[in-house]
Amino acid sequence: MKPYYQSEGVTIYHGDAREILPTLYADTIITDPVWPNASADLIGSDRPYELFAEVAAWFPVVAARAVIQLGVDSDPRFLFGVPAAMPFFRVCWLEYACPTHKGRVLYSGDVAYVFGRPPKSAHGRRVISGRYVSTKPDTIRVRITKQKDWGRAAEHGLHPTPRRVQHVRWLVSKFADGVVLDPFCGSGTTLLAAKCAHVPAIGIEIVEQYCEIAAKRLAQMTLNFVGAQDEAS
Numbered sequence: 001m002k003p004y005y006q007s008e009g010v011t012i013y014h015g016d017a018r019e020i021l022p023t024l025y026a027d028t029i030i031t032d033p034v035w036p037n038a039s040a041d042l043i044g045s046d047r048p049y050e051l052f053a054e055v056a057a058w059f060p061v062v063a064a065r066a067v068i069q070l071g072v073d074s075d076p077r078f079l080f081g082v083p084a085a086m087p088f089f090r091v092c093w094l095e096y097a098c099p100t101h102k103g104r105v106l107y108s109g110d111v112a113y114v115f116g117r118p119p120k121s122a123h124g125r126r127v128i129s130g131r132y133v134s135t136k137p138d139t140i141r142v143r144i145t146k147q148k149d150w151g152r153a154a155e156h157g158l159h160p161t162p163r164r165v166q167h168v169r170w171l172v173s174k175f176a177d178g179v180v181l182d183p184f185c186g187s188g189t190t191l192l193a194a195k196c197a198h199v200p201a202i203g204i205e206i207v208e209q210y211c212e213i214a215a216k217r218l219a220q221m222t223l224n225f226v227g228a229q230d231e232a233s
Contacts, residue, residue, distance in 0.1 A: 001013060001015070001020065001023065004205075004208075004211045004215070005211065005214070005215040005218070007218065007219070008195065008218075009195065009198075009199075009200040009201065010191050010194070010195050010200070010201050010202075010203075010218055011201070011202045011203070012185065012188070012191065012202075012203045012204075012205065012211055012214055012215060013202070013203070013204045013205075014205060014206070014208055014211045015204065015206060016206055017055045017183035017184065017204045017206070018054050018055055020183075020204050021055060021058045021062060021181075021183050021204060022058050022061070022062070024062060024181060024202060025062055025063075025179075026062060026063045026178070026179040026180065026181035026202060027063060027064055027065075027176055027177045027178030027179050027180070028063055028064065028065050028066070028067065028119075028172075028175055028176040028177065028178070028179075028180050028181070029059055029062065029063045029065070029066040029067065029180075029181050029182070029183065030066075030067045030069070030168065030171055030172065030175070030176070030180050030181075030182055030190050030194075031066070031067070031068060031069070031181075031182045031183055031184050031185075031190065032068075032069045032070075032163050032182075032184060032186065032189075032190070033048070033051075033052050033055070033068065033183075033184045034048045034051055034052070034184065035048060035070060035071065035074045035078065036048045036049065036074065036075055036078050037071075037073060037074055037075075043206055043207060048078065049078060049080075049081065052078060052081040053080075053081030055183050055184075056081045056082050056083065057081075057083060059082065059083065059086055059115070059116075060083050060085035060086050060116070062181065063116070063181060064116055064117045064177070065086070065089065065114060065115060065116030065117055065118075065119070065175060066082065066086055066114070066115045066116055067092075067112050067113070067114050067115075067171050067175055068082070068112065068113045068115070069094070069110055069111070069112045069163060069167075069168075069171075070110065070111050070112075070113070071107070071110055071111075072105065072107060072108060072109060072110065072111060073102060073105050073107070074111075076111075076113070079113055082115050086115040086116040087115065087116070088113070088114075088115055089114040089115060089116065089117075089118055090114050090128070090130055091111060091112070091113055091114070091130060092111070092112040092113075092114065092130040092131065092132070092171070092174075093109060093111060093130060093131045093132075094109050094110040094111065094112055094132055094134065094164075094167040094170075094171075095108060095109035095131065095132070095133045095134065096108055096109045096133070096134055096164075097133050097134060097135045097136075109133075109134075110163070110167065112167075112171055114175060119174070119175050119176065119177050120177050124173070125173070125174050128174055128175075129174075132166075132167060132170040134164045134166040134167050135166070136164070136166060163189040163190070164189070165189055165192055165193050165196065168189055168190050168192075168193035169193040169194075169196050169197055171193075172190075172193050172194050172197045172199055173197055176194070176197075176199055178199075178200070179199070179200045179201065179202060180194045180199055180200070180201040180202070181201070181202045181203075181204075182201070182202070182203045182204070183203075183204045184204070184205070185203030185204060185205045185210075185214060186205060186210050186214070187210050187213040187214050187217065188203060188210075188213065188214025188215070188217050188218060190203065191203045191214060191218060192214075192217055192218060192221060195218060195221060196221070
C-alpha cells in the first residue's frame with residue numbers, strides 16, 4: 001500500500017486500521033483510540049467498544065507491547081478489548097501542570113495503560129516510573145473547550161481529541177525499543193513525539209483531513225517549530 005506521507009523515518013497510511021494494521025510490524029503500539037465518550041464527529045464513535053476490539057485483536061501479532069492512552073473521564077472497561085495474549089504491565093499518570101475542566105470533572109491529565117512485554121532495561125528506565133507532568137499549557141485546546149466547538153477543531157489544525165506531545169514523548173522514551181505504531185494517529189501527535197525522540201514511527205488514519213494535518217505538523221518540525229507543536233498538540 002502506498003503511504004500518504006513518508007519522510008525522515010515517519011510513515012502515514014490513509015485508510016482503515018482494521019485492514020492496514022495486519023500488514024505491518026512494529027515494536028510498540030502507542031495510541032489514543034476512539035473513546036466511548038469521544039466526540040460524535042469521529043468515525044467509529046457510534047461503536048467504540050467494537051472498533052477498538054477489532055483493531056486490538058491484532059496488537060499481539062503486530063507488536064511486543066501496547067500503550068493505550070485514555071482521558072480521566074473515560075471508562076477503563078473499554079480496555080477489555082485488549083487480547084489476553086498481551087498481559088497488563090502497568091498504569092501511567094500523565095498529568096497537566098495547568099488543569100482545565102470538563103463539566104464538573106477537573107481535567108487534570110490522562111491515563112496510559114501498558115500491556116505486553118516490558119521494554120528492555122536501559123539507562124533512564126531501569127525502574128519504570130508511572131508519572132509525568134506536562135508543563136506546557138495547551139492554550140488552543142482550552143479555548144476550543146470553553147467555546148464547546150470541537151466540531152471546528154480541524155480549522156485550528158487540531159484533532160477533536162488532541163494529546164500532548166510532552167506526554168507521548170515520555171511514553172516513547174519509557175516503553176519503545178524500536179518502531180512506534182499508532183493505528184489511530186489522528187493529527188499525528190504520536191508520530192511527532194517519536195520523531196522528536198529520533199524513533200521511527202508509523203501511523204494509520206482513516207480521515208484524510210487529519211492525515212494532511214499530521215503531515216503538515218511533521219513537515220513543520222524540520223523548521224524547529226517543536227515548541228509551538230507542543231502547545232498545539
